[in-house]
Amino acid sequence: MKRLAIFGSSGSIGLSTLEVVRKFPDLFKVEILTVNSSTDLLEAQIREFNPSLVVISDSKKAKDFRKRAGYRCEVLEGDEGLIAASGGGEYDIFVGAMVGFAGLPPTLEAIKRSKRIALANKETLVVAGELVIELAKKHGAEILPVDSEHSAIFQCLIGESSNEVAKLILTASGGPFRNKTYEELRAVSVADALRHPTWKMGNKITIDSASLMNKGLEIIEAHWLFGLPKEKIDVVVHPQSIIHSMVEFVDGSIKAQLSVPDMKIPIQYALTYPSRLPAEFVKTDFPSIANMTFHKPDMENFRCLALAYQAMETGGTAPCILNAANEIAVAKFLNEETGFLQIPEIIEEALNKIQIVHKPTIDEILNCDRVTREFSERLNIQEKINV
Numbered sequence: 001m002k003r004l005a006i007f008g009s010s011g012s013i014g015l016s017t018l019e020v021v022r023k024f025p026d027l028f029k030v031e032i033l034t035v036n037s038s039t040d041l042l043e044a045q046i047r048e049f050n051p052s053l054v055v056i057s058d059s060k061k062a063k064d065f066r067k068r069a070g071y072r073c074e075v076l077e078g079d080e081g082l083i084a085a086s087g088g089g090e091y092d093i094f095v096g097a098m099v100g101f102a103g104l105p106p107t108l109e110a111i112k113r114s115k116r117i118a119l120a121n122k123e124t125l126v127v128a129g130e131l132v133i134e135l136a137k138k139h140g141a142e143i144l145p146v147d148s149e150h151s152a153i154f155q156c157l158i159g160e161s162s163n164e165v166a167k168l169i170l171t172a173s174g175g176p177f178r179n180k181t182y183e184e185l186r187a188v189s190v191a192d193a194l195r196h197p198t199w200k201m202g203n204k205i206t207i208d209s210a211s212l213m214n215k216g217l218e219i220i221e222a223h224w225l226f227g228l229p230k231e232k233i234d235v236v237v238h239p240q241s242i243i244h245s246m247v248e249f250v251d252g253s254i255k256a257q258l259s260v261p262d263m264k265i266p267i268q269y270a271l272t273y274p275s276r277l278p279a280e281f282v283k284t285d286f287p288s289i290a291n292m293t294f295h296k297p298d299m300e301n302f303r304c305l306a307l308a309y310q311a312m313e314t315g316g317t318a319p320c321i322l323n324a325a326n327e328i329a330v331a332k333f334l335n336e337e338t339g340f341l342q343i344p345e346i347i348e349e350a351l352n353k354i355q356i357v358h359k360p361t362i363d364e365i366l367n368c369d370r371v372t373r374e375f376s377e378r379l380n381i382q383e384k385i386n387v
């Protein structure tokens with residue numbers, strides 16, 4: 001029986017993880033659940049899964065929640081609660097399913113305790129990849145990717161030696177705006193951006209997917225997970241999202257991992273690796289797939305991907321700046337305070353203006369994140385840049 005700590009249990013990855021747990025009640029026991037503020041959902045999850053500890057990031061919600069009687073589990077709150085739970089709670093597998101930078105500190109605590117990390121929170125590797133990988137090596141913590149592309153690459157690399165890898169090829173759906181011109185992108189609405197053609201996900205990642213920043217974060221994630229340079233990490237647009245990613249070897253042979261899209265497959269694999277267990281959440285029926293197409297990503301209209309390659313090459317805190325500025329820009333777009341095309345503009349301003357620190361410590365990363373957020377919040381991009 002493996003004990004799970006699911007950090008971010010109300011988000012789309014957290015909910016899918018609980019669906020996997022439901023399939024294997026004899027294999028997994030939920031010990032820790034954390035949410036930001038969705039306490040109604042948490043209440044239902046407590047009733048069903050009976051964890052020993054929960055954390056509610058929003059302190060006010062946590063206080064209200066404690067007043068309601070009848071929970072046998074301990075209720076912690078805030079960032080300190082998250083750290084205390086991952087640093088001191090009883091569990092075997094840490095599921096990192098929180099959204100954004102907030103996922104980093106609890107993940108580091110879990111790594112220090114040599115836990116298995118099923119990592120869906122890509123920001124952890126984007127902002128602190130070097131530190132995270134070094135720390136995981138030092139403490140013998142296994143990091144198993146949950147992100148579908150990285151799970152695909154991880155699976156393709158099993159049994160292969162890394163010096164025979166020619167390149168990683170990450171597939172991108174291209175999002176809902178794949179065929180739009182620059183002029184058309186100017187006018188897209190929040191609702192348009194939230195209409196993803198193949199994957200059903202949370203709002204932040206759906207916008208990142210529409211801007212191609214999701215793929216930008218993922219190339220940086222792949223760089224750290226698989227230890228390959230920028231030149232060996234390619235992106236190809238594959239709108240059907242059947243091939244989740246590929247590895248090309250030095251002899252020209254290519255391995256791919258495929259299925260109709262369902263995040264429960266990579267989640268389950270990260271929990272059960274090296275075993276594969278029968279679950280069949282989805283069945284891939286090849287005759288019903290009319291075609292599979294591939295295109296070069298449009299990095300001129302979708303500048304977020306180009307900015308991510310640039311930040312990866314610059315290194316140091318550049319990916320942290322990229323990520324923090326993007327989080328603020330996406331929040332502004334979701335609040336209809338800025339346009340879709342201003343997302344890369346905000347990020348580019350931050351990358352140009354904020355000082356980059358090489359070989360940053362964790363404090364320098366935290367500081368860079370804070371400074372970038374303040375800078376990006378203040379930025380009134382419409383006034384500064386003539387579109």
Ligand code: MG
Nearest residue numbers: 147148149218
């Ligand atoms: Mg992905």
